[in-house]
Amino acid sequence: MARLPEYLRALHNLAETGNETVSSEGLANAAGVNSAKLRKDLSHLGSYGTRGVGYDVALLIEQIEYVLGLTQRxxxxxxxxxxxxxxxxxxxxxxxxxxxxxxxxxxxxxxxxxxxxxxxxxxxxxxxxxxxxxxxxxxxxxxxxxxxxxxxxxxxxxxxxxxxxxxxxxxxxxxxxxxxxxxxAIELQILSFHEHRKASLTGLPRTGGSALTALPGGLAVTEGQEAIGT
Amino acid sequence: MARLPEYLRALHNLAETGNETVSSEGLANAAGVNSAKLRKDLSHLGSYGTRGVGYDVALLIEQIEYVLGLTQRxxxxxxxxxxxxxxxxxxxxxxxxxxxxxxxxxxxxxxxxxxxxxxxxxxxxxxxxxxxxxxxxxxxxxxxxxxxxxxxxxxxxxxxxxxxxxxxxxxxxxxxxxxxxxxxAIELQILSFHEHRKASLTGLPRTGGSALTALPGGLAVTEGQEAIGT
DNA sequence: CGCGATTTGTGCACGTCTTCACAAGCGCCT
DNA sequence: AGGCGCTTGTGAAGACGTGCACAAATCGCG
Missing domain, CATH: 3.40.50.720 (NAD(P)-binding Rossmann-like Domain)
Structure with missing residues (x-):
């Protein structure tokens, strides 16, 4: 999965702050994903979590690095x-x-x-x-x-x-x-799209406009993160 | 959609090479996507294609730039x-x-x-x-x-x-x-993962290994492009 | 004017990803 | 030893994206 590197980064952070184990909930927060998704991802590598406790940080790092082929530089x-x-x-x-x-x-x-x-x-x-x-x-x-x-x-x-x-x-x-x-540049353009979308549905309803600004369903922001709370 | 900027780039290329119109097939090739997907994407903006002819390059550029909010710098x-x-x-x-x-x-x-x-x-x-x-x-x-x-x-x-x-x-x-x-770095790690996968199923079957290298179905490369033919 | 070639737009089915919800398992405390 | 709370792993349902295949529409030509 493409999310493993993100988990790995979060795990390294946790390891540096002295955590021995981490729950799926905790790691999911640190990586910015849903905890169920994280558990399913990890289970796909036949992972070593302990029910009632969580995942061993060091072990999980080792596992993920192996899967990613990072054991060799x-x-x-x-x-x-x-x-x-x-x-x-x-x-x-x-x-x-x-x-x-x-x-x-x-x-x-x-x-x-x-x-x-x-x-x-x-x-x-x-x-x-x-x-x-x-x-x-x-x-x-x-x-x-x-x-x-x-x-x-x-x-x-x-x-x-x-x-x-x-x-x-x-x-x-x-x-x-x-x-x-x-x-x-594409990343910026995607952001620009969201800006444009937000601007057009906030201020001017753009009555005469085409259907372009009010794209039919399913165009909500799916990538990136929106609001995790501070 | 996140693919619109890619289409836009391809369209600008086409415009520079003097194309007036382009078929969904042609544009799809230039953008590296499926032609049906491209048509569906474009239809979501209520777009102006002409059956039997294709899309007007200049018009489409204008449309996409409007949707992306690029009319203003x-x-x-x-x-x-x-x-x-x-x-x-x-x-x-x-x-x-x-x-x-x-x-x-x-x-x-x-x-x-x-x-x-x-x-x-x-x-x-x-x-x-x-x-x-x-x-x-x-x-x-x-x-x-x-x-x-x-x-x-x-x-x-x-x-x-x-x-x-x-x-x-x-x-x-x-x-x-x-x-x-x-x-x-994450991009590189994802590539490293694919390298590792390719290496392990090509050379050594890694008999004693865990299930890590041979992840169960669905881990084929979905992102990026693989082989479009030269 | 009509016909055929061509290309768009889209209904439908399929596979994948996501999320919920819950059973199974583990450790701790009594 | 037994029960309780917590956390993992996973089955099932739903949302979503993808691709095929075909009808509708347009142009060019005879």
Whole structure:
């Protein structure tokens, strides 16, 4: 499930604050989900909870990390050291959560050789060598959209089977390769949609308007969280 | 729907390449979704497709931008100009897709006054003034997790009703405030999970292992795309 | 003017995810 | 040892999203 990493983060927090065990209710709150959902998720990994007590935090962390394949530190190749790539290269969250940026690559010769956060940028055509040196499991694409597909092909060619794509475009990859996409502008646009929705049903009823603002049922906010109480 | 921005992006691409109209099939391919799904999505906005012809690209762009509330350029306040915030401040995608970064804020006095991409960083406590100068619709949190909740409270206090949170933590906000979360490490962990899954069912069958690697049905990759053919 | 090719819009069925509610199990206290 | 309260794990019901398949509608051409 895609929620396991969130549970893992919450568990690490709990472990740091000295909790030995946690109930499904407590963990669910910390992760921002329903407690029944959490129990069902955890039960799917044949988990070790104790009725009447809860879950052993340390044990559960170990279990989830195993399922996520985080027992080994995975090497990540980051392609594109523009604005975003630069930030990603220095992002602490990667190192602290089981990943190691093994290589920085870029297609721009002017950038090759540049040192960023203690790593030297290499040319993207050196990917085969890089892959030979280290077993690259995951590729991160932080290039402009125009270059993304080509980079993806190159990554696939050297055996990468998981790609995290920050470029605003659809990648086509062969079977067996997983792609996850993160588009920052899209996130904002979704928020903008909600803003627009809220604004139009609060103030002006927009009598003459089309059906666009008052979309028929089922458009309530399902993602994200709304109000958990303070 | 959360897919509308993706359609919009695809439509802009099509418009630039000189297409006047597009069929649901064509647009679906460009956006990486099923054509029936796309038609259903578009029909929910009471849309203007012509049977036998397809959709008018320009009209559809206009419609979707209206629904998303992009007819007005929305002002965004960005809090936290560390690694990530720095990159976000310079990210072209925001400006080019209907957003304007109206203010850069940070809690660290050492950073206040610094100029980033032509903008001066102000102290986060100046939020009320900033909000008074411009109508801030959306707040972006790019701070460490420890500061995120406090920043969220401050944003809510000045009337922000949509928050994009990059900090790895759950925010609690009052009713009516929308929060979307982007956690880069979680994205990688999800990919790691798929890597682990692929590795364990390809190579070693892991006879003695727990049920963890061979999770019972329904864990196929549902998000992202897998293989669209090249 | 009529016919066929093409494409939208949608009813229907299916599978998945979510949530409730409750039985089973565990520990603690008497 | 027995009972009581608490928490997990799960069955069932419902909501939701997805995809197929087809009727309705439009255009172009003869």
């Amino acid at each position: 995975r090497a990540v190749a980051l392609v594109g050291v523009g604005n975003l790539g630069h930030a990603l290269a220095g992002y602490d969250g990667f190192a602290s959560r089981g990943f190691r940026i093994a290589a920085l690559l870029d297609a721009d010769p002017a950038r090759v050789g540049e040192e960023i956060h203690g790593m030297v940028v290499r040319h993207v055509d050196e990917l085969p060598q890089v892959a030979a040196e280290e077993s690259i499991a995951i590729g991160v694409i932080a290039t402009p959209a125009s270059a993304a597909q080509r980079v993806a092909d190159q990554l696939v060619a050297v055996g990468v089977t998981s790609i995290l794509n920050f470029a605003p475009c659809v990648l086509s990859v062969p079977d067996g390769v997983d792609v996850r996409k993160v588009d920052l | 929305r002002a965004v306040a960005l809090v936290g100009v560390g690694n990530l915030g720095h990159a976000l401040a310079g990210y072209d995608g925001f400006a080019s897709r209907g957003f304007r970064i109206a203010a850069l804020l940070d809690a660290d006095p050492a950073r206040v006054g610094e100029e980033i991409h032509g903008m001066v960083v102000r102290h986060v406590d100046e939020l009320p003034q900033v909000a008074a100068e411009e109508s801030i619709a959306i707040g972006v949190i790019a701070t460490p997790a420890s500061a995120a909740q406090r920043v969220a409270d401050q944003l809510v206090a000045v009337g922000v009703t949509s928050i994009l949170n990059f900090a790895p933590c759950v925010l609690s906000v009052p009713d009516g405030v929308d929060v979307r979360k982007v956690d880069l």
